[in-house]
Amino acid sequence: QVQLVESGGGLVQAGGSLRLSCAASGRISRINVMGWYRQAPGKQRELVAGIASGGRTNYADSVKGRFTISRDNAKNTVYLQMNSLKPEDTAVYYCNYHSDLDRTYWGQGTQVTVSS
Numbered sequence: 001q002v003q004l005v006e007s008g009g010g011l012v013q014a015g016g017s018l019r020l021s022c023a024a025s026g027r028i029s030r031i032n033v034m035g036w037y038r039q040a041p042g043k044q045r046e047l048v049a050g051i052a053s054g055g056r057t058n059y060a061d062s063v064k065g066r067f068t069i070s071r072d073n074a075k076n077t078v079y080l081q082m083n084s085l086k087p088e089d090t091a092v093y094y095c096n097y098h099s100d101l102d103r104t105y106w107g108q109g110t111q112v113t114v115s116s
Contacts, residue, residue: 002026002105004095009110012085016114020080022095022107031100034071034078038091038112045094049080063089085114 008020020036035050049059049069057069068081078095095107 002028002097002099002103004097004105004107006093006095006107006110009093009112011113011115014085014087014114014116016085017081017083018085018112019082020093020095020110020112022078024076024078024095024097024105028076029099029101033098035096035098036069036078036080037094037096038089039094039109040088040091043091048093050096051078082112085112087114087116090114 003025004022006020006022008018010018012018031053033050033052036048037045038048039045047060048063049067051057051069051071053073059067066084071078090113092109093112094109097105
């Protein structure tokens with residue numbers, strides 16, 4: 001079992017920045033992928049960014065150049081630096097952990113609200 005605890009959401013004006021953190025604990029596999037998804041009201045959950053334990057990253061086209069995902073393997077923590085935020089980035093952001101045994105875990109979600 002893996003537990004994920006997110007922090008860092010909040011309210012920010014358009015053009016501002018926020019940093020999300022997600023700390024994983026429990027049975028952490030050496031090889032894994034951690035990432036961030038988001039879900040806006042009335043929309044499906046979508047991938048924002050992911051990062052493998054080896055460091056390879058991928059981003060949704062809508063956030064490329066504005067968001068940066070990183071991780072600290074020693075702390076089992078993943079970060080999402082969000083710059084130049086737009087109102088359309090408003091959503092609940094969920095941390096995701098995918099193990100080498102093909103198991104997936106989710107955090108409880110943190111609200112990000114960008115005002116225009």
